[in-house]
Amino acid sequence: MVHRRLLQLAGAVPGAILALAGLGVVLSALHVAFAITAGSVIAVLVRGEGDPLPAVAALIGITLVRGALTGAREPVAARFGATVRVRLRRRLLTRLGAVPVAERDSGQATATVVDGVDGLDAYYTRYLPQLLVVLVVPAVVVALVMARSAGAGVVLAIAAGLAILAPRAWDVRLLRTGRHRWDRFTRLSSDYVEALQQIPLLRAFGATGRISARLADDADHLRGFTMAQLRLSLVETFVSGLAMHLGTVLAVVAALSAVLSGDLRAASAVTVLLLVRECFRPVQELGTSWHAGYLGLTAVDGLDQFLSRTPAVVEDGTSSAPARAGSVEVDDVTYHYPGTGRGVSRLSLRVGPGETLAVVGPSGSGKSTLARLLEREVDPGTGQLRLDGVDLRDYTPRARSRSVVVVPQDPTLFAWTVRDNLRLYRPEATDAEVERACAVADVHDVVRALPDGYDTVLAENGEQLSGGQRQRLAIARGLLSQAPVLVLDEVTSALDADTERRVMDAVATASPARTTVIIAHRESACLHADRWIALQDGRTVASGDGPPSLPALTAGGAR
Numbered sequence: 001m002v003h004r005r006l007l008q009l010a011g012a013v014p015g016a017i018l019a020l021a022g023l024g025v026v027l028s029a030l031h032v033a034f035a036i037t038a039g040s041v042i043a044v045l046v047r048g049e050g051d052p053l054p055a056v057a058a059l060i061g062i063t064l065v066r067g068a069l070t071g072a073r074e075p076v077a078a079r080f081g082a083t084v085r086v087r088l089r090r091r092l093l094t095r096l097g098a099v100p101v102a103e104r105d106s107g108q109a110t111a112t113v114v115d116g117v118d119g120l121d122a123y124y125t126r127y128l129p130q131l132l133v134v135l136v137v138p139a140v141v142v143a144l145v146m147a148r149s150a151g152a153g154v155v156l157a158i159a160a161g162l163a164i165l166a167p168r169a170w171d172v173r174l175l176r177t178g179r180h181r182w183d184r185f186t187r188l189s190s191d192y193v194e195a196l197q198q199i200p201l202l203r204a205f206g207a208t209g210r211i212s213a214r215l216a217d218d219a220d221h222l223r224g225f226t227m228a229q230l231r232l233s234l235v236e237t238f239v240s241g242l243a244m245h246l247g248t249v250l251a252v253v254a255a256l257s258a259v260l261s262g263d264l265r266a267a268s269a270v271t272v273l274l275l276v277r278e279c280f281r282p283v284q285e286l287g288t289s290w291h292a293g294y295l296g297l298t299a300v301d302g303l304d305q306f307l308s309r310t311p312a313v314v315e316d317g318t319s320s321a322p323a324r325a326g327s328v329e330v331d332d333v334t335y336h337y338p339g340t341g342r343g344v345s346r347l348s349l350r351v352g353p354g355e356t357l358a359v360v361g362p363s364g365s366g367k368s369t370l371a372r373l374l375e376r377e378v379d380p381g382t383g384q385l386r387l388d389g390v391d392l393r394d395y396t397p398r399a400r401s402r403s404v405v406v407v408p409q410d411p412t413l414f415a416w417t418v419r420d421n422l423r424l425y426r427p428e429a430t431d432a433e434v435e436r437a438c439a440v441a442d443v444h445d446v447v448r449a450l451p452d453g454y455d456t457v458l459a460e461n462g463e464q465l466s467g468g469q470r471q472r473l474a475i476a477r478g479l480l481s482q483a484p485v486l487v488l489d490e491v492t493s494a495l496d497a498d499t500e501r502r503v504m505d506a507v508a509t510a511s512p513a514r515t516t517v518i519i520a521h522r523e524s525a526c527l528h529a530d531r532w533i534a535l536q537d538g539r540t541v542a543s544g545d546g547p548p549s550l551p552a553l554t555a556g557g558a559r
Ligand SMILES: Nc1ncnc2c1ncn2[C@@H]1O[C@H](COP(=O)(O)OP(=O)(O)OP(=O)(O)O)[C@@H](O)[C@H]1O
Pocket: 100, 101, 102, 337, 338, 340, 342, 343, 361, 362, 363, 364, 365, 366, 367, 368, 369, 370
């Protein structure tokens, strides 16, 4: 089955498929040459005339070349398979970032990127090339047999036709049910990933037994569904196997009758026998490679779902010099999350170089959306964001990441050493700089107390640290960058008021020249603000000079 979408997904691969198919055809030609040469050796031996040695030498030569080509086919297929997998995964990974947060599903993503892409390997490297071989070889072999024995040729043509075409009727059905199986498989993967991530929580709620029973139940359903599919596929294998076996037997009977009636020499009958085998060999391989590539085929919907997403950041600019002064202008910006009317609407603000702006407002008022816009996780629908007068979209990704750094409320830490985590934005930062940033963020003593200090390898997302410690590490990481604009999005929400005040004092003292946007809920986080704005429903509803007062933080009391 040629799946147009799968061919498009793999990109420009026809060359490699044709090369593998060509290799398959050459191998078949060698098998045919072997059959014909073997017939002539037998004819010489039976008649006792002539020298059989040249033909025997040819047989040995053919066998050697065939062995070498068979050996060469595997590395070619493996290299081609790896290219397709890398290409597909790269495209999938760029699109994964475009999946709205609300729709992110790690289990489904893992199943598609790992199992789906792996499953496709056999489709591209085995099934498609073999399909081309089957379009050519059996027809040629039937013609060769027909030239020796018309009866055997006709029988072979009918049997080969049946063996090739009959399974195709099952393929469509198998693919349809296979897609259901893939849906169930990805759902089960999602449930497993979620349960694994939440084991401590499930244990705390005493729900582990219930969840594992449900997962076992779902796995059992998937097994039942897979077995039903296997049975369906066995019927297909049985039908094509029957056609091949009956075809072989009947073609042999037809050839022997021709020998008995004197229409065919015994030596030619041997050639016919070997040719019949070569007629069915590619068909049999086609069946095997169909089943090997079938899992990937069933993943096509999942792949398509990811690949049809338009990355949130569509184009990158060419301005490779990072901003230096750090002036921020948000000019009449509207961004609504896809399918919602929520986000920010007609938002305008200015932050001068070295200025600190506090952004406050109730939950859901659009504060984090402003941060996402500033780090280009999303682009405005209308309006413009400028850094030092340059549209944010005009910066190259590298220049942008060196111009503005956003520290989120719930930062991501990698399972790397603490030092490497801190150097994320500036790999060249010295040990002294790393430690100074940690001292400012009030986390130096915490790191020193870890088993290997700054060389301690963190658990996934720094799970051995408290929420507040993770936030302080992320602040240190942001401080370590030399970006002239720093956005702190509720980065002290997990700290007590005293620690929060200490950290914010130190941050203000450590980078007085840096433009800082502080998104916060509490007064203690904004004490160093030069100005403030209050958002509500994605719009500015109040603003003022100095740090915001309590009413502004809660509701946006206009000045
Ligand atoms: N990924 C998303 N998909 C759809 N809607 C979203 C998404 N993220 C946020 N929203 C909506 O956009 C609006 C603004 O959200 P935003 O996260 O910017 O608010 P916030 O002021 O930062 O809230 P909080 O103080 O609770 O963090 C809210 O109505 C929210 O429900």
